[in-house]
Amino acid sequence: MLPSTTLTTLGLIAGALTSFSFALQVWRSWRTKSVKDVSASMYVVFSTGVILWLVYGMLRHDVALIVWNALTLVLVALILALKVRYTQRTATDRRALGTELDHPG
């Protein structure tokens, strides 16, 4: 059996990678202003799971579970917010373009 500090460090690195990875999707969506290919239903189901992990961590008084899942929840909420924002913007742009085509010049 490995010493518990090695296990704790492994859990910390694993949690940091899985949580912070979502910041890369936030950055891409923010930079490109395009979210068409991102599955909203995936992020809705994923957030629900993360909230349950957070409750699970609180009930077990597991600080690592609480911290990583809270951070993940913030990043995933940002991805969902960008999805809603840029989907609405694309719809508005399409309607505006439609109006221009109906009344050119």
Place this chain on the structure above:
Amino acid sequence: MLPSTTLTTLGLIAGALTSFSFALQVWRSWRTKSVKDVSASMYVVFSTGVILWLVYGMLRHDVALIVWNALTLVLVALILALKVRYTQRTATDRRALGTELDHPG
């Protein structure tokens, strides 16, 4: 404190939701054949984290961690495979279109 079966059930539901959510992104990418807005670097970093969670689960003999992370890894690998496949296809289509424009007819 809640009975341990309630905690175990909560962990099972949380794990099922966070793992299976990725199937929804697999389904969307497969259906639309479009992956432009999906961040490849997010899924590379996330997979690395999931592999470490898997090792952590094995070292702790935690069956739930092993099962959910193995399932997540398969689904995330599928998303990355679709990202590579459809990105290459888009590049090939663009080159083909470029050739057509150079030599019309």
